[in-house]
Amino acid sequence: xxxxxxxxxxxxxxxxxxxxxxxxxxxxxxxxxxxxxxxxxxxxxxxxxxxxxxxxxxxxxxxxxxxxxxxxxxxxxxxxxxxxxxxxxxxxxxxxxxxxxxxxxxxxxxxxxxxxxxxxxxxxxxxxxxxxxxxxxxxxxxxxxxxxxxxxxxxxxxxxxxxxxxxxxxxxxxxxxxxxxxxxxxxxxxxxxxxxxxxxxxxxxxxxxxxxxxxxxxxxxxxxxxxxxxxxxxxxxxxxxxxxxxxxxxxxxxxxxxxxxxxxxxxxxxxxxxxxxxxxxxxxxxxxxxxxxxxxxxxxxxxxxxxxxxxxxxxxxxxxxxxxxxxxxxxxxxxxxxxxxxxxxxxxxxxxxxxxxxxxxxxxxxxxxxxxxxxxxxxxxxxxxxxxxxxxxxxxxxxxxxxxxxxxxxxxxxxxxxxxxxxxxxxxxxxxxxxxxxxxxxxxxxxxxxxxxxxxxxxxxxxxxxxxxxxxxxxxxxxxxxxxxxxxxxxxxxxxxxxxxxxxxxxxx
Ligand code: KIV
Ligand code: ZN
Numbered sequence: 001x002x003x004x005x006x007x008x009x010x011x012x013x014x015x016x017x018x019x020x021x022x023x024x025x026x027x028x029x030x031x032x033x034x035x036x037x038x039x040x041x042x043x044x045x046x047x048x049x050x051x052x053x054x055x056x057x058x059x060x061x062x063x064x065x066x067x068x069x070x071x072x073x074x075x076x077x078x079x080x081x082x083x084x085x086x087x088x089x090x091x092x093x094x095x096x097x098x099x100x101x102x103x104x105x106x107x108x109x110x111x112x113x114x115x116x117x118x119x120x121x122x123x124x125x126x127x128x129x130x131x132x133x134x135x136x137x138x139x140x141x142x143x144x145x146x147x148x149x150x151x152x153x154x155x156x157x158x159x160x161x162x163x164x165x166x167x168x169x170x171x172x173x174x175x176x177x178x179x180x181x182x183x184x185x186x187x188x189x190x191x192x193x194x195x196x197x198x199x200x201x202x203x204x205x206x207x208x209x210x211x212x213x214x215x216x217x218x219x220x221x222x223x224x225x226x227x228x229x230x231x232x233x234x235x236x237x238x239x240x241x242x243x244x245x246x247x248x249x250x251x252x253x254x255x256x257x258x259x260x261x262x263x264x265x266x267x268x269x270x271x272x273x274x275x276x277x278x279x280x281x282x283x284x285x286x287x288x289x290x291x292x293x294x295x296x297x298x299x300x301x302x303x304x305x306x307x308x309x310x311x312x313x314x315x316x317x318x319x320x321x322x323x324x325x326x327x328x329x330x331x332x333x334x335x336x337x338x339x340x341x342x343x344x345x346x347x348x349x350x351x352x353x354x355x356x357x358x359x360x361x362x363x364x365x366x367x368x369x370x371x372x373x374x375x376x377x378x379x380x381x382x383x384x385x386x387x388x389x390x391x392x393x394x395x396x397x398x399x400x401x402x403x404x405x406x407x408x409x410x411x412x413x414x415x416x417x418x419x420x421x422x423x424x425x426x427x428x429x430x431x432x433x434x435x436x437x438x439x440x441x442x443x444x445x446x447x448x449x450x451x452x453x454x455x456x457x458x459x460x461x462x463x464x465x466x467x468x469x470x471x472x473x474x475x476x477x478x479x480x481x482x483x484x485x486x487x488x489x490x491x492x493x494x495x496x497x498x499x500x501x502x503x504x505x506x507x508x509x
Contacts, residue, residue, distance in 0.1 A: 002256040005248065006041035006224040007241065008200060011273060012061070013044040013073055014238050015228035020447075020466065021277045022473060024501055025057050026386055031229075032061040034272050036068050037345075038265035040241075042224070044097060047073040048087035049080045053501075055087050062091035069135065071095035076125035085132040095135040097167075098125055102154050103142035115150055119157050126161035137165035139202065144168070144175040144183060151183075152190045159191065165198040165224060170213055173206025173236060177216035184220035200224035203239045205231060210239035215247055218255060229273045230281055230288065242266040242287040242319065250314050267320040268345045275380040278449070278464035278475040287319055320345055322372035330364035337375075344372060346379055366481045367458045374460050377453045377479045386500045390439065390492050393417055397484055399427040407431040409488065411438055428487045435491050443467035443474075443494065450483055463490040467498075474498045 012028055015021060023031065028045070035043050045061040046054040062070045070091040074080035076098050088094035100111075100122050107113050113121070122138065129136045138158040143151055155166050168187065170180065184201070188194055201217040201224075203210040214225050231240030245261045270288035274281050283290040293316040303310035322344055328336055337360055341348060348356060359378045364370050391412045399405040407430035410419040420437040424430030428448075436442045447466035452459040463486040465476045474497045478489025 002258070003223055005218060005222075005257045005259045006198065006200075007245065007259055007261050008042040008044065008071075008202075008224050008226040009035050009040040009228065009241060010044040010202075010226050010238065011035070011228040011232065011241075012057070013046050014202075014226075014234060015232040015273075016046070017234050018232050018237065020279055020473065020475075021232050022475075023276055024386070024497055025053065025060065027276045028057045029060055029064060031272060031276065032065055034265065034269050036065050037262070037347075038269055039260045039262050040068055041260065042069040042071055042095065044071045044073060044226075045088075049074065049083040055083060058084075058087035059090070062088045062094065066092050069093040069095050071097045071137065073097045073099065074129070076100040076121050078125070078128055081125060081129045081132070085129070089132070093135065094133055095137055095165075096129040096133045097137040097139065098122075098129055099139035099141050099167075099169075100125070101141035102146040102151055104147065105145065106142045115153075119154055122154050123157040123161045126158045126163050130162040135164050136162060137167055137200065138163040139167035139169055139200075141169055142171045144170040144180065145172070148183060148186050148190075152187065155187060155191045155194070159193050159197050163197055165200050166194075167200040167202055167224075167226065168217070168222075169202035169226075170204055170210075171202075173204035173210060175203075175213055176209065177212045180213045181216045181220040184217045184222055188221050198224050200226060202226035204234065205236040205239060208236070210237070211243045211247065214239045214244055215255070218248075218257060229269050230279075230285070232273065232277065232279065240286070242270060246287050246314060246319065249318070263318050264320040265345065267322075271376060272380070275477065276475070278447075278466060278477065280449075280451070292316075293321060322376070328360070328364065328370045328375075329368065330361070332364065332370075340372070340375060341379070344375065344379075348379070363460070363481070367460070371454050373454050377460055377462055380477070386493075386496055389413060389496050389499045392485075392488055392492055395431060395434075395484070395488055397427045397431065399430070405430040407434045409434040409438065411435070411492065427484050431484060431488050432491050435488070435495065439495055441469065443469055443491075443498075446473060448487075450486070453479065461486045463487045465490045465494055467491070467494045469498060472498075472501075474501075 032043055045058040048055045048058045058072045070088055072084035072088045074084035084096045107118055126138055140154055199222045201214055201222045203213040227241040227244050228238040229241050231237040248255050248259055267288055281289055334357055337357055393410040393412050395409045397407050404423050405427045406423050408421045409431055420434045422430055422433035422437055424433045446468050449464045451462055453462050460479050461483040462479045467474050474494040476490040476494025478486040480486040
């Protein structure tokens with residue numbers, strides 16, 4: 001195998017910046033654990049100066065992750081670099097990632113700086129960061145629209161100042177594979193001592209070329225690639241990690257490079273991100289979409305039955321897609337459940353396992369067969385621990401097409417139970433109104449979606465609500481075979497997330 005390509009995951013920074021993809025502290029830690037399990041090389045945990053919440057999550061991830069470099073983003077400013085270092089300094093392998101724009105457009109209109117000022121700032125801030133941290137990455141924002149000669153000068157300056165990685169972002173997803181190839185080749189040919197640093201690329205997907213541009217840069221000699229799970233990120237998103245990795249894996253004959261990512265963790269990572277953010281993966285999405293390995297037409301099915309390779313260039317197993325090989329039911333014991341979890345790649349502690357098994361038993365009572373997708377849905381509901389400040393006790397709904405819907409909802413806070421009745425435009429609206437009354441504030445419901453986890457009339461329904469309060473959005477999730485119950489659980493989940501976050505803000509770091 002030839003060169004080793006480093007995978008730099010920015011799901012928790014660039015990905016989290018995209019609308020509707022914000023995550024709370026526990027969720028970010030859960031994602032970081034999955035990224036470590038998947039063996040990415042670098043986790044960009046956040047932008048430490050952006051908010052106290054960002055700082056805390058970068059710091060907690062730096063303290064917890066052992067097997068990956070942990071980076072924080074920073075503008076090329078001393079106060080940003082100070083904050084980034086404060087957040088990552090406890091990591092086993094910390095990195096400060098500085099960025100400064102180098103295109104004429106950005107320099108003139110955003111930075112209002114001359115070329116000389118930008119070179120001086122890039123050099124000085126790299127030196128500043130080096131005083132703290134041996135591993136410093138410098139990103140030339142909007143590199144693909146920068147004057148190449150000027151870009152060479154900036155890169156030269158930061159290498160002299162000690163940058164260990166130079167990142168070439170296609171910030172607005174404007175470049176093409178051929179143009180980007182030449183840009184990377186130009187940097188290799190024209191920057192002195194370039195071989196002493198790693199060349200990284202960071203491609204956005206505005207024209208749908210994020211992955212293609214990344215792969216082209218690898219062919220030109222880039223050895224680190226920046227990407228996100230499911231391609232989430234600003235605007236049209238970032239290059240999708242799972243697509244880059246599976247391209248390198250499947251077409252070794254073309255790329256002749258390796259990377260240390262455990263491909264079996266790609267699908268679990270994709271599900272985790274989708275579940276946490278409430279942003280579904282499009283069914284025809286490469287590698288992790290629901291249809292990525294489905295063969296519908298008779299001709300294809302026949303071919304696959306004869307020899308899988310007729311229509312399958314990679315196996316579903318290789319990306320960790322559950323095969324629904326074992327179906328559990330109400331007579332299945334804890335052992336079978338635990339075994340299935342292991343096969344599906346979940347490692348739960350005893351407390352999580354107890355809670356999940358209890359949920360599994362309840363589900364098995366309501367549903368004839370419990371599939372891998374059902375188990376996944378249950379685990380994701382239980383896996384991320386936010387304190388259950390409020391818990392659902394029971395609800396009663398009176399609804400029909402000729403009456404006003406009424407909901408009586410009873411919830412528990414600690415040992416105290418409380419109940420309220422409200423009306424609404426349909427059973428779900430009525431239940432949400434009753435919950436608003438119970439907790440004493442009103443959420444603005446930004447989005448509500450429901451989908452069935454599996455086929456069949458007794459399928460689990462999964463509800464995602466996006467609720468807003470004081471400009472912040474909270475994603476709540478609930479699963480049940482009863483869609484009103486799933487909705488109520490999702491709404492309570494969003495309430496708990498909001499209350500939990502306010503408590504953390506009050507408690508500080
Ligand atoms: O897209 C971009 O240019 C970035 C940089 C901060 C690396 O996200
Ligand atoms: Zn970006």
